[in-house]
Amino acid sequence: MKSVFGAAAMVLAIGLALTACESEGDPTAPADSMIIVDADPQTVIVPSGGGVGATVITATLRSKNGTRLEGQEISFSTTAGTLDPPPGTFLTTDDQGQATSLLTTGTSATVTARSGSITGMTTVQTAPGDLATFILNVDPTVLTSCLDQLDILVNVNTTSGDPAPGVLVIFGTTGELTGTFNPTQVSSDENGEAASVFSPDQTICQQHCTAAAADPNTMPPRDGSCTLSITAEDVTDTFSAVPQVINETIP
Numbered sequence: 001m002k003s004v005f006g007a008a009a010m011v012l013a014i015g016l017a018l019t020a021c022e023s024e025g026d027p028t029a030p031a032d033s034m035i036i037v038d039a040d041p042q043t044v045i046v047p048s049g050g051g052v053g054a055t056v057i058t059a060t061l062r063s064k065n066g067t068r069l070e071g072q073e074i075s076f077s078t079t080a081g082t083l084d085p086p087p088g089t090f091l092t093t094d095d096q097g098q099a100t101s102l103l104t105t106g107t108s109a110t111v112t113a114r115s116g117s118i119t120g121m122t123t124v125q126t127a128p129g130d131l132a133t134f135i136l137n138v139d140p141t142v143l144t145s146c147l148d149q150l151d152i153l154v155n156v157n158t159t160s161g162d163p164a165p166g167v168l169v170i171f172g173t174t175g176e177l178t179g180t181f182n183p184t185q186v187s188s189d190e191n192g193e194a195a196s197v198f199s200p201d202q203t204i205c206q207q208h209c210t211a212a213a214a215d216p217n218t219m220p221p222r223d224g225s226c227t228l229s230i231t232a233e234d235v236t237d238t239f240s241a242v243p244q245v246i247n248e249t250i251p
Contacts, residue, residue: 027073027092028116032064035074035120037113039103041190043125044166045158046106052081052235054104054168054187055124059113061097068097074115081105102187104168104235129158131167136232136241138198143228143248146205150198152181154232154241156188163192168235171196174243175227176208185235198230209250 029035037059044053057076061069070093077087084102085091091099103111103124112121135155140148152171156164167188171181179200188194200209208226226248233240 027071027090029061029069029072029074029118030063031117033069033115033118034062034064035113035115035118036060036062037111037120037122039111039122039124041165041187042122043127044105044187045129045131045164046126046166047239048128048130050106052104052106052168053126053166054102054235055166056187057083057101057103057111057113057122057124059093059099059120061093061099061115061118068095069093070095070097072097072115074099074113076101076111076113078103078105078109078111080107080109083111102168126166129160129162129164131156131164131234131239132159132161133157134232134234134239134241136230136244138230138244138246141244141246143200143209143246143250145250146200146202146209148200150230150246152196152198152230152232154188154194156192156194156234156239163190164188165190165192167192167194167239169194169232170235171198172231172233173198174229174231176204177201177226177228177248178204194232200228205250209248 039055039057044055046053059074072093073090075088075090076083082104093099108125110123137153139151154169156167158164170185181196181198186194228246229243231243
């Protein structure tokens with residue numbers, strides 16, 4: 001009988017160990033945790049005549065004692081507008097216990113974040129307002145190296161002169177030199193500001209912008225110079241900033 005009971009005890013111990021391992025790897029929030037959902041901005045400006053605004057939705061997952069929970073799955077849904085990533089996409093919380101989604105909407109919307117049986121929500125409001133200014137600033141305005149990065153800032157204001165939050169701004173380039181923006185699109189904050197950083201494509205920069213490209217035998221001949229303009233427009237392609245021309249003195 002001892003051996004039978006001993007074997008049973010061993011099986012039970014192994015089962016408990018497996019259960020503990022499974023619970024440790026469970027990607028959904030414990031039943032006693034909480035999700036706090038915020039929108040930045042909480043109220044977005046929607047152009048009259050039919051338009052959309054955008055806001056960043058952040059869900060923060062905490063345990064019952066307030067500890068932020070990393071590595072848990074969260075999905076978002078909304079009563080109006082569109083989400084990026086789409087509704088139902090499982091996102092994993094970062095080391096701050098957070099996951100984010102971008103809401104684009106022309107009407108008020110309630111966004112819900114879910115992890116397992118735990119939910120949290122926030123309501124995004126909209127306010128009408130025609131955009132009057134869409135000003136693009138780039139610093140520096142001269143490239144001295146292919147490793148240079150450009151700080152991009154767009155200021156968006158309404159016709160009343162107030163900052164316009166929640167305007168989704170998309171960045172781009174024209175000319176020979178291309179590169180990447182981080183981020184490529186961003187919603188203006190409560191100050192009406194949308195910021196990004198541009199990094200030149202290293203291969204294209206070396207080919208078009210350096211003196212090494214000034215080879216008369218190339219077809220067509222290169223003169224060691226390149227062109228670049230930074231552009232910015234809103235997501236509806238209704239408003240755009242005057243492109244900022246970037247000069248280069250890359251040796």
